Amino acid sequence: MRVLGIETSCDETGLAIYDSERGLLGHVLHSQARLHADYGGVVPELASRDHVRRLVPLLARLLEQTGLDLAAVDAVAYTAGPGLQGALLTGAAFGRALAWARGIPAVAVHHMEGHLLAPMLEDPAPDFPFVALLVSGGHSLIVDVEGVGRYRRLGESLDDAAGEAFDKTAQLLELGYPGGPAVARLAEQGRPDRFDFPRPMLDRPGLDMSFSGLKTHVLLTVQREWADGDEATRADIARAFEEAVVDVLVEKCRRALAETGRRRLVVAGGVGANRRLRARLAEMAAARGAQVYYPRIEFCTDNGAMIALAGALRLADAEPGQAIRARARWTLDSLEPPGAAR
Numbered sequence: 199m200r201v202l203g204i205e206t207s208c209d210e211t212g213l214a215i216y217d218s219e220r221g222l223l224g225h226v227l228h229s230q231a232r233l234h235a236d237y238g239g240v241v242p243e244l245a246s247r248d249h250v251r252r253l254v255p256l257l258a259r260l261l262e263q264t265g266l267d268l269a270a271v272d273a274v275a276y277t278a279g280p281g282l283q284g285a286l287l288t289g290a291a292f293g294r295a296l297a298w299a300r301g302i303p304a305v306a307v308h309h310m311e312g313h314l315l316a317p318m319l320e321d322p323a324p325d326f327p328f329v330a331l332l333v334s335g336g337h338s339l340i341v342d343v344e345g346v347g348r349y350r351r352l353g354e355s356l357d358d359a360a361g362e363a364f365d366k367t368a369q370l371l372e373l374g375y376p377g378g379p380a381v382a383r384l385a386e387q388g389r390p391d392r393f394d395f396p397r398p399m400l401d402r403p404g405l406d407m408s409f410s411g412l413k414t415h416v417l418l419t420v421q422r423e424w425a426d427g428d429e430a431t432r433a434d435i436a437r438a439f440e441e442a443v444v445d446v447l448v449e450k451c452r453r454a455l456a457e458t459g460r461r462r463l464v465v466a467g468g469v470g471a472n473r474r475l476r477a478r479l480a481e482m483a484a485a486r487g488a489q490v491y492y493p494r495i496e497f498c499t500d501n502g503a504m505i506a507l508a509g510a511l512r513l514a515d516a517e518p519g520q521a522i523r524a525r526a527r528w529t530l531d532s533l534e535p536p537g538a539a540r
């Protein structure tokens with residue numbers, strides 16, 4: 199089965215075709231980052247309008263890239279949530295219309311399930327069961343995964359997501375939007391021992407996290423210590439911030455592995471691209487005899503390939519007909535294994 203995946207939940211328009219026997223056949227992506235840069239964050243209405251403009255040309259490019267005709271597609275998978283409602287509706291309506299016109303089924307995919315399964319696009323792919331750390335701009339979650347749709351939430355951020363903290367820190371340090379990669383780059387030049395930022399909720403048992411206090415700490419340090427043009431201090435703040443976030447994420451993952459007895463850790467979502475996080479997780483896992491799995495960097499952030507893959511694994515949930523599913527809020531652990539809902 200060849201599945202066309204469509205991702206439009208936020209500010210990336212992504213399409214891909216996944217073949218359940220041959221793997222990923224091709225993918226295309228358009229990032230709206232520049233469109234939203236002046237506003238310091240994603241403007242939902244602008245995001246929706248841009249998805250509408252991009253979807254058809256991107257599909258044409260994908261078909262050209264893969265040398266396939268639309269008739270070669272057996273099913274459509276679209277991101278149905280969580281995300282920006284208007285943005286979701288563009289991909290959902292587009293995907294459903296395509297499926298309906300071609301008389302093929304469509305699968306409504308959970309965006310975070312896409313992230314969680316993305317490392318399975320790689321070789322070697324992780325086997326079930328595993329612990330997953332999902333760290334994106336909208337979510338920070340630790341999940342125990344026994345199989346597709348068999349998810350148990352172990353912990354999550356009680357306030358800001360890790361990526362959101364990176365983005366807000368970038369804003370305070372005047373690094374623009376989206377800020378995660380810029381903070382990470384700057385942090386490489388910073389000294390680790392100049393500032394000591396708090397490690398929220400590390401002193402407490404459990405796997406929940408919190409990052410909003412850290413943001414306040416960045417704000418106060420910026421106000422107290424940083425003057426325009428002082429590049430060294432700016433880098434030191436970025437480094438201290440990154441160290442604190444990474445410390446929290448690594449320790450929570452260590453506890454999750456210890457608690458569940460799992461030997462595999464899957465890391466996905468935009469913050470999973472962070473190099474310091476990767477290095478520190480590798481050390482922690484090696485010490486426990488565990489293995490860490492990531493998607494390739496370009497599939498850490500939003501993309502169509504992970505949605506096509508999740509759709510291929512969920513063909514049992516494919517719907518014929520006309521239903522257009524879009525849910526701004528949708529918890530991951532409310533999902534069931536493929537086919538269970540029928």
Ligand code: KG4
Pocket residue numbers: 208333334335336337360361362364365376377378379382467468469470471472473498499500
């Ligand atoms: O998964 P994603 O593309 O979108 C959501 O579903 O939210 O994640 C985007 C987030 C942004 O907050 C961005 O700043 C962050 O991932 N990010 C990073 C890095 N690359 C992207 N954060 C830290 N270090 C990075 N290298």
Ligand code: ZN
Pocket residue numbers: 309313334335467468499500
């Ligand atoms: Zn995402």
